[in-house]
Amino acid sequence: MSMKTIGLLLIGIILGSAGGYFGHQYLTQPRLDELEADVASLSVDLTQLQSDYEVLSTVSDFTEGQLETLQEAYTDLEAENATLNEEQAELNQQFELLSDMYESLLEDYETNLGGLDFSNQTIPVIDRSYTWEYDGEEYTFDIAIPEPLYEYYSEKTRYRTQDYRGYIMHPYDDDYVRVLLSEFDRIIGLTELTEEDKVGLVRTFVQNMEYEQDSATLEYPKFPVETLFDGGGDCEDTTILMGHLLKEMDVGTALIYMPGHMALAIEGNSTGIGWTLDNTTYYYQETTAKGWDPGDVPFSYKYTEYTLFPIEDEPYIAHTWDAVRKNEKVTITVTYTNDTPFNATGYRAWVGIELSDGYEFGKTGALIELDFKESKTTTLKIEGPRFQTMRLVVGVKAPDGSVQNRVYSEYFTTR
Numbered sequence: 001m002s003m004k005t006i007g008l009l010l011i012g013i014i015l016g017s018a019g020g021y022f023g024h025q026y027l028t029q030p031r032l033d034e035l036e037a038d039v040a041s042l043s044v045d046l047t048q049l050q051s052d053y054e055v056l057s058t059v060s061d062f063t064e065g066q067l068e069t070l071q072e073a074y075t076d077l078e079a080e081n082a083t084l085n086e087e088q089a090e091l092n093q094q095f096e097l098l099s100d101m102y103e104s105l106l107e108d109y110e111t112n113l114g115g116l117d118f119s120n121q122t123i124p125v126i127d128r129s130y131t132w133e134y135d136g137e138e139y140t141f142d143i144a145i146p147e148p149l150y151e152y153y154s155e156k157t158r159y160r161t162q163d164y165r166g167y168i169m170h171p172y173d174d175d176y177v178r179v180l181l182s183e184f185d186r187i188i189g190l191t192e193l194t195e196e197d198k199v200g201l202v203r204t205f206v207q208n209m210e211y212e213q214d215s216a217t218l219e220y221p222k223f224p225v226e227t228l229f230d231g232g233g234d235c236e237d238t239t240i241l242m243g244h245l246l247k248e249m250d251v252g253t254a255l256i257y258m259p260g261h262m263a264l265a266i267e268g269n270s271t272g273i274g275w276t277l278d279n280t281t282y283y284y285q286e287t288t289a290k291g292w293d294p295g296d297v298p299f300s301y302k303y304t305e306y307t308l309f310p311i312e313d314e315p316y317i318a319h320t321w322d323a324v325r326k327n328e329k330v331t332i333t334v335t336y337t338n339d340t341p342f343n344a345t346g347y348r349a350w351v352g353i354e355l356s357d358g359y360e361f362g363k364t365g366a367l368i369e370l371d372f373k374e375s376k377t378t379t380l381k382i383e384g385p386r387f388q389t390m391r392l393v394v395g396v397k398a399p400d401g402s403v404q405n406r407v408y409s410e411y412f413t414t415r
Contacts, residue, residue: 123147126144129143141183141187163309164236170223173224176225203242207238209231228241235262236262239287253311254277255311258306261301264284264285265285269281275308277308282308315347317339319407321333329383334365335377336370336376338372340372342372343372347368348367348396349396350363351392352394353382355389355390366378368396
């Protein structure tokens with residue numbers, strides 16, 4: 001190898017070393033320093049992340065604890081909610097039961113006391129005393145008539161019909177009539193009379209009342225408390241009172257309508273004039289004077305035509321009406337009211353025309369289904385023959401096809 005070559009090699013080595021030094025010094029070292037700085041920064045970041053991780057781990061543990069607590073609380077709330085739902089269902093059932101009981105008690109209150117305006121103070125009463133004879137012995141008792149009850153019935157509209165059962169079947173005085181009957185029980189308990197004598201006691205009690213004729217122009221039937229208040233009345237008044245008393249004793253009764261008179265028919269075994277309706281035998285009972293036993297009929301009524309109205313637990317549908325007539329064509333507006341605590345179903349409005357010779361034809365109208373105290377108004381039209389004398393008849397058609405509560409207009413003649 002020549003000296004020239006060796007010299008060149010030395011020069012290369014020197015230059016390479018110098019380049020490496022300067023390359024390391026000016027290129028590699030700054031990069032290393034930058035990397036060291038990055039590592040230091042990353043170490044700080046790592047330390048911060050580790051710290052944050054520890055914090056988050058603590059928070060996570062706390063949150064998981066809270067979650068478990070909340071889940072337990074949620075489970076408890078779900079159980080409590082289920083319990084509350086069950087309790088609510090039970091309370092709803094109790095509420096419905098109490099509501100039904102309230103409605104029932106309210107209905108009983110209205111039925112027994114008539115929904116009258118009783119205050120918390122003492123109820124004013126009207127005192128009455130009665131003395132009468134039965135089977136040769138004299139009996140006396142005193143009664144107190146609640147003044148609001150008397151005022152209610154004295155102001156109540158009268159029924160415009162030959163069927164007076166509504167005066168007995170209207171329920172607001174039922175309890176009071178039962179109280180009155182307890183006075184007869186007291187008499188029986190204090191004497192040697194028996195339960196079989198009770199009908200005789202009631203019969204003679206009513207027969208002993210003062211007979212008071214209605215005015216010649218106005219027939220004014222009374223409810224029982226009115227007859228008790230007045231101490232008497234005419235034939236329909238004493239018949240209504242006796243009928244109500246015996247009905248509450250579970251004695252079968254029927255009202256007997258005759259032209260110009262009314263009497264009672266009593267279920268039982270007797271002699272004299274009687275009728276059999278639906279396998280029940282009724283005997284005539286005069287109510288206006290003493291001494292008339294079941295089956296005895298005053299001579300003036302022995303050969304009279306009778307209509308019987310059995311007093312039974314069934315709806316009594318009262319009605320009021322107005323009519324507009326254009327010669328033989330008549331439009332009638334009728335308002336029906338159920339005046340008894342028995343639901344009326346299957347009844348229908350009915351109007352008819354009765355000719356002067358007694359021939360009658362009618363027309364059935366709308367369905368009438370009413371609860372106690374409910375009313376319904378309906379309109380019917382009917383046409384009679386021309387050049388005839390006739391009168392309107394308004395009633396209600398019962399489910400059995402009979403026409404009840406007939407009310408008649410005055411006669412009129414068509415052109």
